Amino acid sequence: MKRFAFTLLAVIAAAFVCAPAQAFDSLSGAALIQADWQGPQSLPPRFRNHCAVDTFSGRPYCSDHCGFDSQFYYCSRESFGCCRLGFGYCDWTGLLRCHP
8 A cells, every 4th residue: 555655646746847748739730729828928929018917826917908907818810819817718619718
């Protein structure tokens, strides 16, 4: 039992220590866009303005003229825009969705 517990602890620790790999779409080879929270690094440079840090989660975001309580999301060239802070996401078809 001790061996099992030690092995489980080692696997969990390794999962947190190892850096995550960049996610790629296996069909096109392009980098996947994060589906929920998008930090400033994931936005195209022209949309990286009016950036701040969310006081509740501590994560950075950019509002790009959306307002102080909104976050700018970029899903594709055809689908981008503003949603309430932390309530936007990119669906599986690459379209921006804002849930209440």
